[in-house]
Amino acid sequence: xxxxxxLEAVVRRFYASLYRFALSLTKNEAEAGDxxxxxxxxxxxxxxxxxxTSKVKCWLFTTLRREFLRALxxxxxxxxxxxxxxxxxxxALSTDALRALDAKAVIDALGQVEPTYRTAVELFYLSELxxxxxxxxxxxxxxxxxxxxxxxxxxxxxxLASAFSENSDKIIPLKKDEEAAH
Amino acid sequence: xxxxxxxxxxxxxxxxxxxxxxxxxxxxxxxxxxALEQATRDPELAEWFKEQRSFDSxxxxxxxxxxxxxxxxxxxxxxxxxxxxxxxxxxxxLLSLAAVLVLSAAILVPLLMERGSGSxxxxxxxxxxxxxxxxxxxxxxxxxxxxxxxxxxYLAEKKAPxxxxxxxxxxxxxxxxxxxxxxxxxxxxxxxxxxxxxELLHLFxxxxxxxxxxxxxxxxxxxxxxxxxxxxxxxxxxxxxSRAPMPExxxxx
Numbered sequence: 001x002x003x004x005x006x007l008e009a010v011v012r013r014f015y016a017s018l019y020r021f022a023l024s025l026t027k028n029e030a031e032a033g034d035x036x037x038x039x040x041x042x043x044x045x046x047x048x049x050x051x052x053t054s055k056v057k058c059w060l061f062t063t064l065r066r067e068f069l070r071a072l073x074x075x076x077x078x079x080x081x082x083x084x085x086x087x088x089x090x091x092a093l094s095t096d097a098l099r100a101l102d103a104k105a106v107i108d109a110l111g112q113v114e115p116t117y118r119t120a121v122e123l124f125y126l127s128e129l130x131x132x133x134x135x136x137x138x139x140x141x142x143x144x145x146x147x148x149x150x151x152x153x154x155x156x157x158x159x160l161a162s163a164f165s166e167n168s169d170k171i172i173p174l175k176k177d178e179e180a181a182h
Numbered sequence: 183x184x185x186x187x188x189x190x191x192x193x194x195x196x197x198x199x200x201x202x203x204x205x206x207x208x209x210x211x212x213x214x215x216x217a218l219e220q221a222t223r224d225p226e227l228a229e230w231f232k233e234q235r236s237f238d239s240x241x242x243x244x245x246x247x248x249x250x251x252x253x254x255x256x257x258x259x260x261x262x263x264x265x266x267x268x269x270x271x272x273x274x275x276l277l278s279l280a281a282v283l284v285l286s287a288a289i290l291v292p293l294l295m296e297r298g299s300g301s302x303x304x305x306x307x308x309x310x311x312x313x314x315x316x317x318x319x320x321x322x323x324x325x326x327x328x329x330x331x332x333x334x335x336y337l338a339e340k341k342a343p344x345x346x347x348x349x350x351x352x353x354x355x356x357x358x359x360x361x362x363x364x365x366x367x368x369x370x371x372x373x374x375x376x377x378x379x380x381e382l383l384h385l386f387x388x389x390x391x392x393x394x395x396x397x398x399x400x401x402x403x404x405x406x407x408x409x410x411x412x413x414x415x416x417x418x419x420x421x422x423x424s425r426a427p428m429p430e431x432x433x434x435x
Contacts (some may be wrong), residue, residue, distance in 0.1 A: 007262045015258055019250035030329065033254050037261055038326040044262040045322075095233075098240050103247035110245075124201070125241050130208060131201035150200040157237065 005047045005056065011040055014060055021061060021126040024110050035071070039064040049150045061127045062137040065119065093161035103166060109159040117152030120145055124153075192227045195220045199231055205239035257328060259357065263380060300399045303366070304412070304419075310365055311372075311386050312408050313419060323359035323374065333360035333373050342371040343387045343418055350435045358382055368392040375434075381426035383434065390419045402428060411435070 015036060022032035022039075042063055043056075050056060113121055123134045135145045190198075195217035202208050202217075219232045314321055325336045330353065337344040342362040358374040370388035377383050390396055396419060402411040409431055410423040422433050 008259060011255065011258050011262060013253055016250050019254060020245055020248050029251065030327075030332075033251055033257075034325070034327045037258050041261045056434075058232045091316060093237075095236055095240065098237065098244075101244065103244045106241060106244040107248060121263070124203070125238070125245055127204055127241070128205060128207070130203065131213075131276060146197060146201045150197050153200055153237075156241075156352060 005043075005050055005053055007040075007044055007047060010043065010056055010060075013136070014057060015040070017127060018060055018064055020107075021122060022064055023105055024122045024126060025065065027111055035064060035068055038067050042067070057127070058129060058133045058137055059127060059150070061123060093157050093164060097164045098160060101160065105163055106160070109156055109163055112159045113152050113155045117148040117155060120148035121152035121156060124149055190216050190220055191354050192220070192224060192230075195227055196230060196234075197402070199234065202235075204235050205240055207377060260380060261326075261375065301395065307365055307388070307393075308410060308412070308421060309405075311384075311423065312405060312410065314363075315384060315408065315423060318408065321361065323372075324361045327358040328356040328358075328376075330355075330357045330373070330375075333357050336360055337362065337371045337373070342369050343389050344371050344373070345385075345387055345415060345418060345420065347416075349413070349415060349420070352383075352385070352434050355383070355434060368394065377424065377426050377430055377434070379426055379430055380425055383426065383431065384421075384423040386421040386423070387418050388421075390414060390417055393419065402431070 018039060019032055019036045022035040025028065026032050043050075043060065048124055050059065063070060108123070110118065110122055119138060120134055123129050123137060124131075129137065131142060131145045131149070134149075135142045138145070140148075190360065198214060198217040199221070202214055208214055221227045265336055276420055324340075325333060327333060330348070334344050337360055340362050352375060355375040355377065358376050360371060360373045362369060362371055364370070365388070367386060370386060370392075373381040373385045373387070396412075396414060398412045398414055398419070402409045402422075404410075407425055408423055409425070410421060413420045413422075422431070
C-alpha cells in the first residue's frame with residue numbers, strides 16, 4: 001500500500017534534526033541551511049518514487065549525507081580534523097560536567113571524533129536512527145555500526161572530558177570561593 | 183530439556199547496549215534482550231548502563247538546543263512548493279506531449295538547417311534554454327542557496343560567466359541557486375531568483391563572443407508561457423526568463 005507523502009508535514013517534523021546533522025557535517029550554519037534545503041528539494045523531486053513513507057526519515061539523513069559528500073567532491077577542499085590521540089588519556093566526564101558544557105561544545109566535540117566512527121555517532125545522536133537504519137544509511141553491516149558506536153562514543157566522552165578540563169580553569173576560582181564560603 | 187544459554191559477558195553486553203537509543207525505542211528489539219537481561223542481573227553492568235543512558239540523553243538534549251535559523255522552515259517550504267507546482271504541470275499528459283512536440287520541432291528544425299546567422303544561433307540558444315526549463319525532471323542546481331554572492335562565488339570558481347553587478351532591482355531578491363551549463367561548446371551559467379509571488383526568475387549568462395552577431399530587442403517575448411528577454415551587459419549576453427506575470431517581472435528588471 002502506498003501513501004501520498006505530505007511534504008509539509010515531513011518538513012515540519014524533520015527539518016530541525018536534519019539541520020543539526022548538516023551542521024555537524026559542515027561546521028557552518030549557512031552551509032547547513034543550504035544542505036537541509038537541498039535535501040528537501042530532492043525529496044520534493046522524488047516524492048512520487050517513495051513507496052514506503054515510514055522510511056522517509058532514514059532516506060532524508062542518507063540523502064543529506066550523500067549530498068554533503070557530493071559537495072565535498074565538487075569543492076575538493078574541506079576542513080579535515082585529525083583525531084587527537086592524546087584524548088584517550090583524558091579524565092572521565094561526570095554528568096554534572098557534561099551539563100555545564102553548551103551545545104556548541106558538544107557539536108564541536110562530535111566533529112573531533114575520528115572520521116571512521118563519527119558519522120555513526122552523529123546519526124545515533126542527531127537523527128536517533130536505529131542501528132539497523134544507520135547500517136542501511138551507511139551501507140555497512142550491523143556489527144560494524146555497533147563497533148563504530150562503541151568506539152566513537154568512547155572517543156566522544158574523552159573529547160568532552162578534555163574540553164571540560166580545558167575550560168575548568170576558568171571556573172576554578174569560583175569553586176575555591178565556594179569552598180571558602182563553606 | 184536444556185534451557186538455551188543466554189548469558190553474555192559484561193563487555194559483550196556493553197558493546198551491544200551502546201546502540202540502544204536513549205528514547206527507549208529499542209526496548210522490544212530482540213537483539214538487546216540478552217544484554218538487557220544481563221544488566222538486570224549484574225549491578226556493575228546496570229550502573230554502567232544507567233550512566234550510559236544518562237550520557238546519551240544529555241548529548242541528545244544538548245544537541246537539540248541548537249536551533250535552525252528562523253527563516254529555514256519557510257525557505258524549505260517555498261522550495262518544495264515551487265517544485266510541486268512544476269510537477270503538477272508535468273502530470274497533464276496531453277499538454278506535456280504537445281509541449282514536447284512543439285519544443286522538439288522548435289529545436290530540431292533550426293539545427294537541421296545549415297548553421298546560419300548570429301540571430302539564428304541566438305534563437306537556438308534561447309529555445310534550448312526554454313526547453314531545458316520545461317524538461318522533466320527539472321535540471322538540478324549545482325548549488326542551492328538564497329545568497330546571491332555565494333552563487334557568483336561558485337560560478338567564479340567554476341570559471342563560468344556571471345554578472346558581477348545585477349541589473350535593476352534583482353539584487354533585492356533571494357536566489358534559489360545556480361548551475362553551470364554548456365551550449366555549442368560554450369560554458370554559460372544559470373542563476374535562479376525567487377520572486378515575491380513564489381515564481382522563479384532565471385538569469386542565463388553567456389559570453390557574447392559565443393555569437394557572431396547579436397540582435398537583442400528591448401521588449402520581453404512570450405513562448406509556451408515563458409516571458410523572456412535578452413540584454414547585453416558588460417560583454418555578456420544575459421537572458422531573463424520567468425513564468426511570472428509581466429507586471430511582477432518588470433518591477434525587478
